[in-house]
Amino acid sequence: MNDKFNILSTKALEPAIIKMAGKLGFRIDEKAFIEVQYLEGNEIASEWKKICDLPQKKLLVFTSKNAVEAIISTIDSDDTTKVSRNSIVESWPIASISGRTMETVQKEFPHARTFAIAKNADQLGKAISENISKEYLVVFPCGDIHRPELPEHLRSEGFIVNEWIVYRSVKTPVKIQNAYQGILFFSPSAVESFFSVNKLHPETICFAVGATTAQSVKRFSANHLFVTENPSQESMLELMETYFIDRNNNELLGKNKNEGK
8 A cells, every 4th residue: 555644643653563554554754742861860779779768568650661661771770779670579569551651561570560550540540549558658650741640649549659750751842844644642741842833734633642642632722633542552553544544445435336326
């Protein structure tokens, strides 16, 4: 199939996704509207050691693969931590949203006990509050820009939450010059970065990962918006295929039927 649909992704996609999209007839331009900057290693290492030394039981909560990678890059390389990731975390349950975040957790903490997996932060917060004892300290590594609903919900249920900033999201807006049939958004911060310098053509279709990102898109645009139920690049591609390919095929089928009358 020849390239037919021009799509802009507001973050870099995995090569396998780009290849698969090309076979389906999509040409995807990748432009990063957010740059992730990990905190200095000694800052993360110092806080990590403090958390490890606390007497409470601990629950690690992840809603971003960047948070997982920021921690791992430090405890694997900084001698000041003086801990093995497995010897410490084996006894800590982990709660995570699904998709790339959970895949990264399973890769980097293969011996950890996964307590809960949910599609989004709201569902994850409810799963934690309904199924885990409040004697656990909730350790929530996150970025400097993150939605407050999860920690607020857990605190309202009586949990102590340590919101631990381990990376920063720096906006890198780019003025787009080309026309696109669809634009892919993966985070609220990328949405804000994009719309700080761009306006959409009325016929451009927006695709968002998760309800939180979708809400951010709605703040800036009334264009048609489709939302993935699962936070993954594969789900985004499936949604694009459903809208563009299936819709186009159905329109062609209807046209051929009419012409045959």
